[in-house]
Amino acid sequence: MLRTLKILLAETKISMMASFQYRVQEGMALLGLLVESLVYLVVWTTIARAQGGSVGGYTEGEFAGYFIAWTFVRHMTTGWSPWWMEMRIRRGEFNTLLLRPIHPYFVDMGRMMGMKSIAMFTLVPTIFLLSLIFRPEFALIPWSLLTLLPALVLAFLLRYTLMYALAVTAFWTTRVTALFELWFAVEFFTSGRVAPLSVLPEWALNIANVLPFQWMFAFPLELLLGRLSPQEALHGFLMQALWLTGTAIVVRLVWRSAVKQYAAVGG
Amino acid sequence: MMLRYLRLIWTFTRLSALNELQYRANFFMQFFSSLLTLANGLIGLALVFYHTESLAGWEPMELLVVVGVYTLIGGLIRAIIQPNMWRILDGVHEGTLDFTLTKPEDSQLLVSMANFELWKLVDVIIGILVLVYAVLKIEARVGIEEAVIFTLVLLCGGLMVYSLWLAIATTSFWVVRIWSLFDFFENMYQAGRWPVGIYPSWLRMILTFLVPVAFAVTAPAEALTARLNTQMLLLALVVAALSLVASRMFWKFGLRNYTGASA
Numbered sequence: 001m002l003r004t005l006k007i008l009l010a011e012t013k014i015s016m017m018a019s020f021q022y023r024v025q026e027g028m029a030l031l032g033l034l035v036e037s038l039v040y041l042v043v044w045t046t047i048a049r050a051q052g053g054s055v056g057g058y059t060e061g062e063f064a065g066y067f068i069a070w071t072f073v074r075h076m077t078t079g080w081s082p083w084w085m086e087m088r089i090r091r092g093e094f095n096t097l098l099l100r101p102i103h104p105y106f107v108d109m110g111r112m113m114g115m116k117s118i119a120m121f122t123l124v125p126t127i128f129l130l131s132l133i134f135r136p137e138f139a140l141i142p143w144s145l146l147t148l149l150p151a152l153v154l155a156f157l158l159r160y161t162l163m164y165a166l167a168v169t170a171f172w173t174t175r176v177t178a179l180f181e182l183w184f185a186v187e188f189f190t191s192g193r194v195a196p197l198s199v200l201p202e203w204a205l206n207i208a209n210v211l212p213f214q215w216m217f218a219f220p221l222e223l224l225l226g227r228l229s230p231q232e233a234l235h236g237f238l239m240q241a242l243w244l245t246g247t248a249i250v251v252r253l254v255w256r257s258a259v260k261q262y263a264a265v266g267g
Numbered sequence: 268m269m270l271r272y273l274r275l276i277w278t279f280t281r282l283s284a285l286n287e288l289q290y291r292a293n294f295f296m297q298f299f300s301s302l303l304t305l306a307n308g309l310i311g312l313a314l315v316f317y318h319t320e321s322l323a324g325w326e327p328m329e330l331l332v333v334v335g336v337y338t339l340i341g342g343l344i345r346a347i348i349q350p351n352m353w354r355i356l357d358g359v360h361e362g363t364l365d366f367t368l369t370k371p372e373d374s375q376l377l378v379s380m381a382n383f384e385l386w387k388l389v390d391v392i393i394g395i396l397v398l399v400y401a402v403l404k405i406e407a408r409v410g411i412e413e414a415v416i417f418t419l420v421l422l423c424g425g426l427m428v429y430s431l432w433l434a435i436a437t438t439s440f441w442v443v444r445i446w447s448l449f450d451f452f453e454n455m456y457q458a459g460r461w462p463v464g465i466y467p468s469w470l471r472m473i474l475t476f477l478v479p480v481a482f483a484v485t486a487p488a489e490a491l492t493a494r495l496n497t498q499m500l501l502l503a504l505v506v507a508a509l510s511l512v513a514s515r516m517f518w519k520f521g522l523r524n525y526t527g528a529s530a
Binding site: 027028029031032035036038039042043046047050051055056133177178181182185188189194195199200201 | 296299300303306307310311314315317318319321322323447448450451453454455457458460461465466467470
């Protein structure tokens with residue numbers, strides 16, 4: 001356990017240095033996030049204005065707050081690309097990773113932690129700038145801010161683990177991309193990414209409630225904005241824990257047979 | 268002269284198409300992914316119009332025209348412009364561009380036409396289908412005149428996008444790691460899903476002159492929905508011509524300074 005932690009931190013350090021090297025690349029990736037959230041922000045504030053000030057319980061300023069905080073939460077909960085896994089397997093780079101005395105799950109996790117921490121240097125000033133332009137409205141509630149960190153960590157772990165479960169199927173077929181595209185399409189609407197969940201029609205909300213995606217995104221985001229009651233927050237944490245336990249078990253089970261199945265490509 | 272160029276383009280296109288036809292499974296992958304992207308766009312529209320009747324003066328079917336143009340132009344970019352420009356980058360990086368430059372034809376033509384990804388044209392077909400459906404639904408008066416103007420503006424937009432990509436690719440003669448600028452373009456292009464009129468003015472300026480989304484997506488959609496004024500049409504023609512000339516001069520200038528990687 002301690003050894004795993006040590007390697008995890010070492011990987012974090014390495015990737016921090018690497019992302020510092022490729023600052024421009026990182027900046028461009030961040031810009032992608034910004035453009036996406038900016039588009040939603042503009043669309044939804046336009047609608048709110050046309051509808052006399054608010055839609056789905058969000059005013060213009062609250063939409064601005066939602067989509068500015070969006071960039072932060074999105075950055076914290078993503079950063080891992082399934083194409084990366086597919087490429088590593090196709091090129092045979094996965095072989096060396098498997099030979100190391102630590103589960104690749106932790107190696108990748110360390111790398112992402114490094115990238116995320118470096119990006120904070122650009123993300124925080126950008127959020128500040130956006131706030132000056134769009135004048136967001138939100139409530140900072142002490143207890144929700146205190147519980148934000150665990151909510152973010154759980155959201156990240158849940159998304160990451162579930163993706164790992166899916167990526168492992170790459171051991172059987174080297175084309176997982178289609179599977180992931182389907183995932184992203186569903187996640188798009190049921191996670192709170194394209195719009196706050198309260199804006200969805202009821203039938204879509206019902207679908208969102210049986211899927212895990214809102215616990216990976218909308219939940220920490222609404223917690224940050226102070227929009228949840230203590231009961232709702234508790235329910236959120238419970239759902240996160242439940243989904244995480246479930247997916248962790250699946251990954252463990254699938255991983256064993258997957259590695260047996262794994263046919264190394266290249267040398 | 269012109270005829271020889273056309274024959275050359277045809278040969279390259281045929282060769283690339285034949286190459287792509289070997290991988291037929293990729294067609295289904297592309298089809299699946301294009302349909303998902305379209306579904307995403309449509310659900311997004313449905314969500315918006317669940318709450319409002321019109322977005323900044325655009326009715327549902329009119330925004331569907333925007334989605335159609337966005338998909339159509341996006342497909343053209345990914346089928347024709349993107350693969351060639353990536354190839355220039357790889358060529359500079361690996362030194363294979365030198366082989367292209369020694370051929371006795373116009374170098375810009377060669378680098379711009381050598382590669383073409385057939386299956387990406389699925390988006391073009393889907394875009395056209397969406398456009399036809401939306402235009403029929405609006406019952407807009409789209410006669411020969413509107414169709415010609417639409418095609419003209421679309422062509423101008425496409426040429427501007429091409430010029431921008433060529434200029435970025437040319438920069439790789441000096442700065443090899445230029446990938447992130449392509450990423451920048453792709454990210455900004457997403458903003459074209461909606462008419463640029465909804466964005467704040469500073470963003471609209473960026474989307475008009477820095478990344479020509481306004482010309483490439485919004486203007487053609489405006490042409491089909493009776494929104495395009497003569498001023499914008501003329502501006503599109505002028506900017507397209509200027510950027511084409513400027514990127515050609517820049518390419519020539521870059522070549523003169525290019526020393527090759529393998530030498």
